[in-house]
Amino acid sequence: MIRSLRGMNDTLEPEESQRFSYFIETASRIARNYGFRFIETPQLEETALFKRAVGESSDIVGKEMYQFIDKGENSVCLRPEGTAGVVRAFIQNKYDRQEQTQRFFYHGTMFRYERPQKGRLRQFHQFGCESFGEVSVLEDLSMILMVRNIFDALGIAFTLKLNSLGDQNCMPSYREKLVGFLDAHEAQLCEDCQRRKTTNPIRVLDCKNAACQALYATAPKLMQNLCRSCESDFNTLTAHLDVQGVAYEIDTHLVRGLDYYSKTAFEFVSTEIGAQSSIAGGGRYDRLVEFLDGRPTPAVGFAIGIERLMELIKMPELEREGYYFGALDEHAISKLYILGMNKRRSAKVMIEYNARNLKAHLKAADKANARFCAILGENELSSGTIWLKDLVEKTESEIAQEAL
């Protein structure tokens, strides 16, 4: 038997597939309310795009990319995240030449070559939003509030972690301070952090090593080294979150895994789903558009990991819907089929192709979660009627076939 590849799953169980669609519908609806429109970009892109956008120092680019050479000898890559492709499309279509703010949402499959575990797959789905051209921190706020809206709509509990990563003014000087600190304590650093010190020193802050964490408690904090504009934006953001009644936790060690973030960084965490607890992450990336050869354009975005939410989504009770059509006799099937097809113009209709007794049909209608069970038998055929039972009201009637 041929099986799906490791870490690549099918979504076909009724409940799972319903949850998935329900999530997409809910999140899309809310994103539209915030002025975002749907964008679809290719799943396969030039490898260079991700190397430049995500950053060579990240694990994603370093060891998790589905990268290969295609038949035209191009180095291509299945997208490991959504932002890079959207930014590329934004620039390629010259939207960076327009002054107007542009807002996009997307959803689709992402690929990372990792060892699968709970909440982590090789092929997985993200829902994300990207906003271009807006410098105001209120846009960062709107992003966070949108995620809150989505999770509230789905009945998902979360905690919000916030940090500011600074900008080109304050980040470089902070980085120097931090490197100075790391140099002074070099001997105490774990192996990974010694490497990070030269490749991407900020990443030491989210090191999982307990000894390192103890050490970094005394390290200089970015939060205390922000420039005036970063600090004021951050204060505006938190003040508004207070007004909106959104609880947050400032986490000075929250450093997003992707290199392109600046200023606001946030992460939504669930406490109910095991080790892979990050259910949404995002922040500002004001430099990325120009890194990818576009005109300098401020931007902010987030992504939600759909698989990690699946078990958390509280589905509304599904109601009985549509019709089940069944025949009691073999020679009634043809007529039944015609009536059912007519009804399909206006309603959901299931047509059973085999003649069965009434009880079997009612069972099947019930199981199919139909609202009405329409039966054609000997009596109805001769009188030009059809027997109809409402499975909710438990009422039944015989109506003219044309009245269906």
Next chain:
RNA sequence: GUGGGAUUAGCUCAGUUGGUUAGAGCACUGGUUUGUGGUGCCGGGGGUCACGGGUUCGAGCCCCGCAUCCCACCCCA
């Protein structure tokens, strides 16, 4: 890439110190004497016990290998 656990029916799982024809519940399906479901009763189909070797008179059970899944590390959504 590194560890740990698991793998028996479509699903969830039993299966004794190695011993006849491998079981249950759910699901599916048929019937239950007049054409009435979601909830009664009776029946039925469905398994190369993941796969490949080995030990043994005999392996679902013991040993080795391998694959996949799960959990965790790393990292991230």
